[in-house]
Amino acid sequence: MSPVYPSAQRKIACESCALYELCEPVAAGDRLLDLIEPQIRKDITLQPGETLVEEDLHANFFYAITSGSFKLTNRTLNGTQVTGFLFPGDLIGHEAQHRGQYAATAVALETSRVCGLAMEDLRHMLGNVHPLYQRLINLHARHAYLQFRQTRLIMPRTSAAGKLCAFLFDLHLRAEERGFDGSRLRLPMNRADIANFLGLTQETLSRVFSRLKRERILDVSAKHIQILQIEAIQKLASD
Amino acid sequence: MSPVYPSAQRKIACESCALYELCEPVAAGDRLLDLIEPQIRKDITLQPGETLVEEDLHANFFYAITSGSFKLTNRTLNGTQVTGFLFPGDLIGHEAQHRGQYAATAVALETSRVCGLAMEDLRHMLGNVHPLYQRLINLHARHAYLQFRQTRLIMPRTSAAGKLCAFLFDLHLRAEERGFDGSRLRLPMNRADIANFLGLTQETLSRVFSRLKRERILDVSAKHIQILQIEAIQKLASD
DNA sequence: TCCGTTGATTGATATGCGTCAAATTACTGA
DNA sequence: TCAGTAATTTGACGCATATCAATCAACGGA
Numbered sequence: 001m002s003p004v005y006p007s008a009q010r011k012i013a014c015e016s017c018a019l020y021e022l023c024e025p026v027a028a029g030d031r032l033l034d035l036i037e038p039q040i041r042k043d044i045t046l047q048p049g050e051t052l053v054e055e056d057l058h059a060n061f062f063y064a065i066t067s068g069s070f071k072l073t074n075r076t077l078n079g080t081q082v083t084g085f086l087f088p089g090d091l092i093g094h095e096a097q098h099r100g101q102y103a104a105t106a107v108a109l110e111t112s113r114v115c116g117l118a119m120e121d122l123r124h125m126l127g128n129v130h131p132l133y134q135r136l137i138n139l140h141a142r143h144a145y146l147q148f149r150q151t152r153l154i155m156p157r158t159s160a161a162g163k164l165c166a167f168l169f170d171l172h173l174r175a176e177e178r179g180f181d182g183s184r185l186r187l188p189m190n191r192a193d194i195a196n197f198l199g200l201t202q203e204t205l206s207r208v209f210s211r212l213k214r215e216r217i218l219d220v221s222a223k224h225i226q227i228l229q230i231e232a233i234q235k236l237a238s239d
Numbered sequence: 240m241s242p243v244y245p246s247a248q249r250k251i252a253c254e255s256c257a258l259y260e261l262c263e264p265v266a267a268g269d270r271l272l273d274l275i276e277p278q279i280r281k282d283i284t285l286q287p288g289e290t291l292v293e294e295d296l297h298a299n300f301f302y303a304i305t306s307g308s309f310k311l312t313n314r315t316l317n318g319t320q321v322t323g324f325l326f327p328g329d330l331i332g333h334e335a336q337h338r339g340q341y342a343a344t345a346v347a348l349e350t351s352r353v354c355g356l357a358m359e360d361l362r363h364m365l366g367n368v369h370p371l372y373q374r375l376i377n378l379h380a381r382h383a384y385l386q387f388r389q390t391r392l393i394m395p396r397t398s399a400a401g402k403l404c405a406f407l408f409d410l411h412l413r414a415e416e417r418g419f420d421g422s423r424l425r426l427p428m429n430r431a432d433i434a435n436f437l438g439l440t441q442e443t444l445s446r447v448f449s450r451l452k453r454e455r456i457l458d459v460s461a462k463h464i465q466i467l468q469i470e471a472i473q474k475l476a477s478d
Numbered sequence: 479t480c481c482g483t484t485g486a487t488t489g490a491t492a493t494g495c496g497t498c499a500a501a502t503t504a505c506t507g508a
Numbered sequence: 509t510c511a512g513t514a515a516t517t518t519g520a521c522g523c524a525t526a527t528c529a530a531t532c533a534a535c536g537g538a
Contacts, residue, residue, distance in 0.1 A: 068427075069427040069428070071428055071432055071436075080435070081435065082432050082433075082435040082436040083436070084386075084389060084390075084436070085428060085432075085436070087413060087417070088417070089417060090382075090385075091378070091382055094378070094379070094382065095382075109427040109428050109432075110427050136375075136376060137375060137376075137379065139330070139333070140333070140376065140379035140380065140383065141379065143329075143330055143333065143334075143383065144379065144382065144383050144386065146329070147323075147383065147386065147387065147390075148386065148390075150323060151323070151386075151387075151390040151391055151394065152390055155390065155393075155394030155395060155438065156394060156435070156436060156437060156438035157438055158438050158439070158440075174326060178326070178327070178328060188307075188308040188348040188349050189308070189310055189324060189348050193310055193321050193324075193348075196319070196320065196321040196395070197310075197321040197322070197323070197324070197395065198395065199394065199395035199396060199397050200397075201397075
């Protein structure tokens with residue numbers, strides 16, 4: 001067997017592509033192919049370092065990688081965070097269907113090729129078929145976006161305070177999105193669960209809580225947290 | 240404003256629920272409500288510590304949380320890893336539409352209520368409408384599953400070797416899934432990107448590479464990695 | 479071929495986190 | 509209210525990783 005993705009030039013077979021289900025419907029006789037195939041922009045080529053989509057920009061297309069590779073990055077307060085690596089068969093930007101903005105920047109690591117599909121075209125095709133589709137897709141895209149945020153921006157922090165603050169900031173955002181006061185959090189889980197989630201020990205977690213309390217950034221009383229300085233939290237969350 | 244999720248008893252409004260788009264279609268006059276609403280199992284109640292769905296078990300239902308909270312966990316070689324926390328409005332188990340098995344175990348952190356929808360019912364409703372739907376949902380569910388695996392099982396490792404091995408093991412799996420030899424990896428990204436991704440410094444990353452090479456677990460030559468002992472990698476990946 | 483530049487590895491030291499242990503605080507039920 | 513237990517915090521110490529710095533290898537252009 002050959003090594004993985006032996007060269008950027010070698011394309012994967014369409015059968016291995018995440019878009020295959022749309023590009024080449026298997027069920028014989030169904031007319032999806034006629035519907036989708038003409039809309040696909042094939043063989044868009046990117047040079048190493050070139051940006052395909054940019055975080056927070058308006059999302060018009062989503063893509064499937066056919067050869068090469070990409071890194072995903074997100075901006076933080078103190079620099080850039082690499083949030084993933086994508087290979088042939090993976091999708092880029094499809095989660096943007098939820099907010100209409102890309103969740104991350106995608107940069108080609110080598111000469112790479114992608115197929116593109118316009119969100120608008122997809123919406124049209126789906127809209128013509130049944131309104132339920134868009135709802136379901138939105139539901140999935142929303143979940144994917146939240147999952148992405150919850151994980152990729154919390155975990156890679158190097159310091160314990162960074163992890164905890166990123167975690168608290170995520171809870172803050174999620175509370176605000178639900179229309180609650182994001183500065184007053186109730187933590188229904190115990191310290192052991194938080195520590196396990198963050199890849200820390202209970203003791204270290206507890207020490208960080210104590211430190212943030214001592215520095216008047218948080219008010220901690222068991223499962224109830226009051227955020228006193230949200231900017232400080234957000235700043236520490238990038239460490 | 241009140242604190243977040245002030246008590247487990249307090250339900251969120253249906254408007255805040257991720258399932259709202261299915262439960263209560265906004266567009267007046269469309270008949271989705273008639274289709275979906277009778278299928279929803281409402282107000283299923285769970286006690287603290289009760290398990291709603293279990294990792295790898297056959298997935299019949301997916302759920303939306305209406306009150307309370309859950310933790311997601313996954314089994315690893317040396318114990319249980321907490322992989323997320325979910326609150327009212329979040330979905331549980333919908334990503335299982337891809338493999339037919341739940342990606343994680345969901346345990347109630349407090350007395351909680353959920354609404355459930357049978358995958359089968361959803362498939363039927365959608366199947367009657369258009370075959371394109373299942374394709375799109377599969378595409379999203381597949382991506383969500385891969386994203387979940389790539390992130391939640393790599394990042395919370397405490398040791399540097401654990402992070403790197405979890406990363407390599409993920410690349411290994413992704414290569415095998417594409418029909419390549421997963422023991423020979425080409426890393427198109429540079430060390431700085433990997434280090435940033437894993438929340439390590441370049442130097443530490445390099446030392447771990449050297450150590451694994453010295454211990455004959457890897458063969459490292461710049462961007463080409465040969466995995467000599469995959470079991471050792473998998474074992475270290477749980478540290 | 480050689481040099482200049484970038485990327486990767488190795489080294490020395492300080493700091494932060496994990497570990498083991500104890501003390502304190504919160505919770506539960508009688 | 510109180511006791512008994514679990515959960516959380518605090519303390520002391522060793523080790524792993526970050527930091528700062530130097531060396532080495534890889535690559536591209538003249």
